[in-house]
Amino acid sequence: xxxxxxxxxxxxxxxxxxxxxxxxxxxxxxxxxxxxxxxxxxxxxxxxxxxxxxxxxxxxxxxxxxxxxxxxxxxxxxxxxxxxxxxxxxxxxxxxxxxxxxxxxxxxxxxxxxxxxxxxxxxxxxxxxxxxxxxxxxxxxxxxxxxxxxxxxxxxxxxxxxxxxxxxxxxxxxxxxxxxxxxxxxxxxxxxxxxxxxxxxxxxxxxxxxxxxxxxxxxxxxxxxxxxxxxxxxxxxxxxxxxxxxxxxxxxxxxxxxxxxxxxxxx
Amino acid sequence: xxxxxxxxxxxxxxxxxxxxxxxxxxxxxxxxxxxxxxxxxxxxxxxxxxxxxxxxxxxxxxxxxxxxxxxxxxxxxxxxxxxxxxxxxxxxxxxxxxxxxxxxxxxxxxxxxxxxxxxxxxxxxxxxxxxxxxxxxxxxxxxxxxxxxxxxxxxxxxxxxxxxxxxxxxxxxxxxxxxxxxxxxxxxxxxxxxxxxxxxxxxxxxxxxxxxxxxxxxxxxxxxxxxxxxxxxxxxxxxxxxxxxxxxxxxxxxxxxxxxxxxxxxxxxxxxxxxxxxxxxxxxxxxxxxxxxxxxxxxxxxxxxxxxxxxxxxxxxxxxxxxxxxxxxxxxxxxxxxxxxxxxxxxxxxxxxxxxxxxxxxxxxxxxxxxxxxxxxxxxxxxxxxxxxxxxxxxxxxxxxxxxxxxxxxxxxxxxxxxxxxxxxxxxxxxxxxxxx
Numbered sequence: 001x002x003x004x005x006x007x008x009x010x011x012x013x014x015x016x017x018x019x020x021x022x023x024x025x026x027x028x029x030x031x032x033x034x035x036x037x038x039x040x041x042x043x044x045x046x047x048x049x050x051x052x053x054x055x056x057x058x059x060x061x062x063x064x065x066x067x068x069x070x071x072x073x074x075x076x077x078x079x080x081x082x083x084x085x086x087x088x089x090x091x092x093x094x095x096x097x098x099x100x101x102x103x104x105x106x107x108x109x110x111x112x113x114x115x116x117x118x119x120x121x122x123x124x125x126x127x128x129x130x131x132x133x134x135x136x137x138x139x140x141x142x143x144x145x146x147x148x149x150x151x152x153x154x155x156x157x158x159x160x161x162x163x164x165x166x167x168x169x170x171x172x173x174x175x176x177x178x179x180x181x182x183x184x185x186x187x188x189x190x191x192x193x194x195x196x197x198x199x200x201x202x203x204x205x206x207x208x209x210x211x212x213x214x215x216x217x218x219x220x221x222x223x224x225x226x227x228x229x230x231x232x233x234x235x236x237x238x239x240x241x242x243x244x245x246x247x248x249x250x251x252x253x254x255x256x257x258x259x260x261x262x263x264x265x266x267x
Numbered sequence: 268x269x270x271x272x273x274x275x276x277x278x279x280x281x282x283x284x285x286x287x288x289x290x291x292x293x294x295x296x297x298x299x300x301x302x303x304x305x306x307x308x309x310x311x312x313x314x315x316x317x318x319x320x321x322x323x324x325x326x327x328x329x330x331x332x333x334x335x336x337x338x339x340x341x342x343x344x345x346x347x348x349x350x351x352x353x354x355x356x357x358x359x360x361x362x363x364x365x366x367x368x369x370x371x372x373x374x375x376x377x378x379x380x381x382x383x384x385x386x387x388x389x390x391x392x393x394x395x396x397x398x399x400x401x402x403x404x405x406x407x408x409x410x411x412x413x414x415x416x417x418x419x420x421x422x423x424x425x426x427x428x429x430x431x432x433x434x435x436x437x438x439x440x441x442x443x444x445x446x447x448x449x450x451x452x453x454x455x456x457x458x459x460x461x462x463x464x465x466x467x468x469x470x471x472x473x474x475x476x477x478x479x480x481x482x483x484x485x486x487x488x489x490x491x492x493x494x495x496x497x498x499x500x501x502x503x504x505x506x507x508x509x510x511x512x513x514x515x516x517x518x519x520x521x522x523x524x525x526x527x528x529x530x531x532x533x534x535x536x537x538x539x540x541x542x543x544x545x546x547x548x549x550x551x552x553x554x555x556x557x558x559x560x561x562x563x564x565x566x567x568x569x570x571x572x573x574x575x576x577x578x579x580x581x582x583x584x585x586x587x588x589x590x591x592x593x594x595x596x597x598x599x600x601x602x603x604x605x606x607x608x609x610x611x612x613x614x615x616x617x618x619x620x621x622x623x624x625x626x627x628x629x630x631x632x633x634x635x636x637x638x639x640x641x642x643x644x645x646x647x648x649x650x651x652x653x654x655x656x657x658x659x660x661x662x663x664x665x666x667x668x669x670x671x672x673x674x675x676x677x678x679x680x681x682x683x684x685x686x687x688x689x690x691x692x693x694x695x696x697x698x699x700x701x702x703x704x
Contacts, residue, residue: 157443158558160570166443172541173446237538240562 002056003112005049006070010104012042013077017101020094024168032093039097043077050074057114060127062134065262066110071131072258073103075138079182089178090170095145120204129196136189137254140226143182144251147244150175154241176239179247183233187226194223215260222257225250271311271675272331273405273604275364276339276356277323279376283355290346291355293317297395303341304401309334311673312403314410316371316392318385323371327405331360361604365409366597372413373420375589381426382434382464386417404675405607409600416596423592426585433461434468436566436574437545441469441513444543444564449473454511456480456504457518458490461547465515470494478511480504482518508533508542517547527556530563545571606687609665612678615687616661620654661685 016038023031050071053061061067080096117126153169156162169175197219205211229246232238238246278291293300297315304313304326313326324342328334339352359367370376374385393410396402402410420426441448451474455466458481470477477496480503481487487498499507501518504525508514518524534542544565546553551567558565605611628650632643661681669677681687 153443157440157564160566160573162574171443171446173444177446239539240541242561 002049002052005045005052006108006112009042009045009049010108012038012045013073013097013101013104016042017094017097020097024091024094027168035093035097039077039093040081043074043081046070046074046077053114059117059122060130062127062130063117063121064111064113064115066107066112068130068134068262069103069110070107072134072138072141073100073107075131075135076100076103076141079135079138079142083181089146089174091168092146092149092170092178095149096142099141099145123200123203125196125200125203129193129200132189132196133193136186136191136193137258139182139186139189140247140251140254143179143186143247146175146178146182147247147251150179150244151241151248154244172240176243179243180233183226183230183247187230190223190226194219213260215257218253218257218260222250222253225253271327271329271405273325273327273361273364273409274331274335275323275325275359275367276335277321277367278355278357279321281376282357287347287351287355288320288322291322291343291352292319293322293342297392298399300342301395301399301401304338307334307337307341309337311675312406313338313401314393314396314406316389318388320377321371323368325364325368325406325409327403362597362601365600365604366593368409368413369416369593369597369600370590372417373589373593374417374426375420375586375593380586383421384464384467386414389417390414404679405604408603412596412600416593419596420589420592424585424588426589433545433547433568433571434465436571437465437513437515438468438472439574440545440564440566440571441472441543444541445512447473450475451513452476452478452511453513453515454478454480454507455490455494455496456501456514456516456524456552457482457520457548458486459517459547462515462517463490465545465547466494469513469515474513476511478507480507505529505533509536512541513543513545515545515547516552518552520548520552521550523554524552525557526554527560530557531560534560534563547571606682607675607678609674609678612682612687613662613665616658616681616685619685619687620658621651624650624654 016035019031019035019038022028023035050061053067062071076096077100080093080100084093149169150172152165153172153175156166156169157172201211225246229238229243229250232246233243278288280288283291293315294317297317300315301313304310304315309328309330311327311329313324316323316325324338326334326338335358339356340349343352367376372386372389374381374383377385389410393402397407438448441451445451448469449472451469453466453469453474453476455462455477458479466477477491477494478499479487479491479494479496480499480501481490482501484498484500487500490496491498501524508530516524530542539562541562541564544553544557544563546565546567548568553565553567555565555567557563606615628647632646635646638646661684665674665677665681668674672680
């Protein structure tokens, strides 16, 4: 049952991504409607899948690689839909759906087996810490996508080529706003995720020594990068190219932390 | 006697360099030259248009050759030599003149095709001509028609929307940088038609504030008035960079007036808010290095042309459509002109009356029983004789010169008395068959 749900939503994401890309080239509004509909259905099915999996496993499905990556993809889809509802950024869906699709691909390749929760992870803090962190990361992922689009569009404008991408990418202002919006939501969530993680660690380890593993080190580095970006952006007035570059670099750190988390597992 | 010839003389930006155009432009307003043209006896009606890009002189007269020389001498003597005038001026007659005027009014002949300013200028010029009563029936009709042609072109084609213009490019680029131009502040550095048009377009898109910087403050204030903006001196340029978002520069300066270092200082004060520079001047006003700064975008006239190139195909289609409309309307107008001439009017008048005779005869003759062929012939002859007698005086009135009513007027009178309308001349064949039925 849950497997089928996952497959169908995966197929819908594939359809939406394909339609978004076709739309990107053809600029035919019918394709865009198909893409939007497909994406919406996919995200809905994905939500049901995660709920079903929750009941099947008996705990929040954010522990195995498959679960985590799929939850990450779901968060990005939901974050995208959440602010799509507020304002539109031209052709942003094309890039966001590609990211979701790639994550779903990774999730589908990973083992779908339900592993019983190790005793040290059995805590009410698991869903809180993990979901807050992942949703925060999803916003940062969108910020990075926006940053990439900004760099592309800025290059078109600076090199004065006005080719294929120029007409298809949104305005710099819209992308900068998107960056601003996503980071100012993503960063507090990330911080909150780290605070809950700290509380949880104190609970488990009690008075023991602090375990400095690579995952914790990298998440600290990531946090510092975003904190630096926030400072530069809101205090020093950084924007545009530099802010976009920084967003992308910082998101690479997020991905690295993620990598260490998935490989090393939670201790 | 032949009816009047429509003559159009003019210079525009395509054929004549600015240096000559400047001398020919009627800078002192329309009143004085219009008044002076009254001295020339052969002109029936005339109209003048003068903008920065063109001077057009439209008149109707009997001897186009002689009048052309007289008009040019009167208007331009002392400003340029006769040879220069002859080399730079174009001259159209009748059909060509009509078509040219329609091209001008619908902005197909403009430097920036599709701009709407020309129509306003044309209307203003016509207001002067009609206030001073220098135009005649044909010119009135021609000008009114040219306004409606312009309107038709504007509504039926997209030529105004995607105008082949620097302004269009400026707006397009501005949109990609700022997203929305509403509330953006524009600074115009120097003056020139293209820069003003670009500024006007930006304001039309919602750009809020306008600052005009010029070497002479007086000119700046004049322009600022037009845009409800502020005037500043050219030496305040760098300080003002903090207050504006879009800068359009088109000074006549031979050297650069703004450098990277100055802009980079301003960017610090702006906290990275984007700046959009448009350099229309040739030679350039702004240091090309400025483009290398973060959040600063600089485009010179060639770059803007690249943007315009982007949708050339679409625009060409629109221009073809617009030209088709102009041709169509010129044909219609020429048909009207033709109908205003003596010979067709006489012919039509005959046809109309003959048609009436035939209808009435066809109705009466069958009712008369037992009349011979000969009697029938004489009734027919009587009918056409009555018609001929009735038409005699109107025909005479049309043909012979009248001391106080000119021929055009007389033709118009007779046409309206006998209800010979414009359509009648083209549909006369049709109406004839209708009468026969």
